[in-house]
Amino acid sequence: MAPPGRKKEKVLILGASFAGLYAAKFLHDEACKVGLELPEITLIDRKNYVLFTAFLPEILSNQVSPYTIMPSVRHVLGNRQVDFRQEEIQNVDLEQRLVRTDRGVHRADRLVLALGAVTNYFGREDFARYGFPYKTMADAIRLRDHVLSCLERANISNDQAERRRLLTFVQAGAGCCGMEVMTELRELVHRVAGRFYRNIDAARDARFVLVEGMERVLPTLEPEVSLAAEEKLRKRGIAIRTRTLVTGAGPGWVELNHEEQIESETLIWVAGIKANPLVAALPAGHDRLGRVVVDEYFRVPEYEGVYAIGDCAACPDGQGGTLAATAQVAVQQGPALARNLVAEWLGRSPKPFRFRYRGDLVSIGSLDAVCCPFGWNVFGLSGWLLFKYVYFSKLPTVQSKVRILGDWLANFLTGPSIAMLEAVRTDASGLAVPSEERLIGIV
Ligand SMILES: Cc1cc2nc3c(=O)[nH]c(=O)nc-3n(C[C@H](O)[C@H](O)[C@H](O)COP(=O)(O)OP(=O)(O)OC[C@H]3O[C@@H](n4cnc5c(N)ncnc54)[C@H](O)[C@@H]3O)c2cc1C
Known part of the structure; x- marks a missing residue:
């Protein structure tokens, strides 16, 4: 139920990956939990899946196949009342909270930037x-x-x-x-x-x-x-x-x-990476990577009702620096922002974000890894099993979990496939032509 006098707000989340998708999901769940009338939640992304990057290197050795680690946004959202739209965002007006895409214009009461980062070639x-x-x-x-x-x-x-x-x-x-x-x-x-x-x-x-x-x-x-x-x-x-x-x-x-x-x-x-160019060009404060500078509540200080989370945000780490651009940070920020919005609608004070570092897990192939969970060092086979278990448990859908077990088993028993997906274009001399284009119709 909406508190008296509160109008139903429209929350527009740009980017449906670790930061944006988790923000949308938790905003829906948190509002339901406290019995609030649901805000209108719209989530926009150019692609209709979330890429589980922790296993992306395993595409190379064919330990996993593409579909396994790209569950669709709609699948992750399930029955939640979130309006997902596959659109290309072209322009963002922070003052008006107005977003132009290839399909039309969206206005928002709360605008969340979660547009991530791109590869940094340092201008070369x-x-x-x-x-x-x-x-x-x-x-x-x-x-x-x-x-x-x-x-x-x-x-x-x-x-x-x-x-x-x-x-x-x-x-x-x-x-x-x-x-x-x-x-x-x-x-x-x-x-x-x-x-x-x-x-x-x-x-x-x-x-x-x-x-x-x-x-x-x-x-x-x-x-x-x-x-x-x-x-x-x-x-x-x-x-x-x-x-x-x-x-x-x-x-x-x-x-x-x-x-x-x-x-x-x-x-x-x-x-290296740098902020999404669309974000880096916005008239707000930026760090040297082009990330939008936010406060510990993810607010973009110059603009009322505008927030930034994930890789495109320079969020204070509480020690004078800013948080790293990792999924570990992004998946904590989305829910934290959702809880703060709900708190605000209930007339309560939002809480400053405190990142809880849980360690790093780095797989280095050949059943080996170097991991440091909670300050401990776990190397070798136990590290590798830990890496696999932790990221397996974080896969967002049961479908991905089932698929990955099949992929791992197939790779272990029969070895990698050498079939090419023909994503490489070559020039006259046979060299691969680099391209930024997105893959259409893989596998
Ligand atoms: C190979 C690899 C391995 C990684 N491994 C780990 C790991 O093990 N642990 C860890 O913590 N982190 C890891 N990371 C980092 C992690 O993937 C990122 O920190 C995380 O994806 C950030 O999430 P995000 O939601 O902020 O941004 P992103 O994941 O970059 O998502 C941004 C979203 O915005 C959308 N978008 C952008 N521009 C537009 C537009 N104009 N119109 C419409 N949509 C748009 C994109 O399609 C995308 O879905 C890894 C990264 C890579 C590349």
Whole structure:
């Protein structure tokens, strides 16, 4: 029931991923729980699924297949009274709380920005052109297809220089996501070379180079975790180049520190993200990544009734800094904002957001992981099982959970598939053409 005199508010949430989708879901549930008349909740996203990114690196090694980790928004929402619309957001007027999309115009009493982040190429066209990002399902499939195409070509090539170039994989970025991408890539190459590509011996021919600008891999984690991870990767033949920058890229080559050129057709670019350009262009306060500066209640200070959460928000961490752009943060912010809106409608005070850090879990392939849950270090097989269990339990639908068990079992028993999904477009010289386009009709 609505408190006397309160009009039914229209809440418009932009972005239906970890931050926006969880905000919509919890807003509905919280309002029902306290017996409030439901606000009109509209959720808009260009895609109709939520990408479960923790398992995205496993697309490379084919441990999971695409559908498994992209449950649809409608499925996650179930019977909740949330009006989901698949639309492309084109323009946001913060003053009027008015949003223009490819389908029309939406007005809101409360406007929530949850539009996430995009790959950061630091303004370099060569990195954008020759680098393979790893942020979306399209990116994952494109990189996997490209790697398989390199294996196909190397398998039939008699030119030693070409073979070496095709089988050298360079990656910029050794953060949590980067470590997982590189180790799953190595897993793929080692499991399929020899078996399907008889002329390739992965241990002899393939070269993996992990480049990191900071002094250690996993720079945001404790040094002993980085050290353990580094040692494990080195033992598997991955060359680690810390305090090193990728300074240039071109067709068939990658330059390091302005002085060294590596012949390679694969530069994986997981060196950073920045706020969604639509958000970065809004007339509000921004941090250096273009994220909208909010207070501890997620309010955009200059505008009444406007909030930002998730990767597109620079939210105070309570210690003078801002929170990292992770799903762990986003899934706590959505519900916290929902609780605050309901509290406000009930005439109560909203609560400042306090992030509860639960640790990091990083899978590094070969039944191995480096995890630090609640300050403990769990490495090796137990870490890997912990990684699998925790993220399995967080998959948002039963359908995804059932599918993933099937995928894991199939991969374990029969190995990865080498079928390509034909997401790679090549130019006249056979090089993959980078594109930002979204994948349509995969699998
Ligand atoms: C490979 C990988 C692995 C990761 N692993 C982890 C992990 O293990 N743990 C962890 O905590 N974090 C992890 N992350 C980070 C995590 O995925 C992000 O922090 C999280 O997705 C942020 O959620 P969000 O809702 O803020 O933004 P996003 O997930 O980026 O969602 C933004 C949404 O806005 C939509 N959108 C954007 N622009 C428009 C537009 N113009 N019109 C319509 N819709 C639009 C997008 O389609 C998208 O659905 C990983 C990220 C990657 C890439």
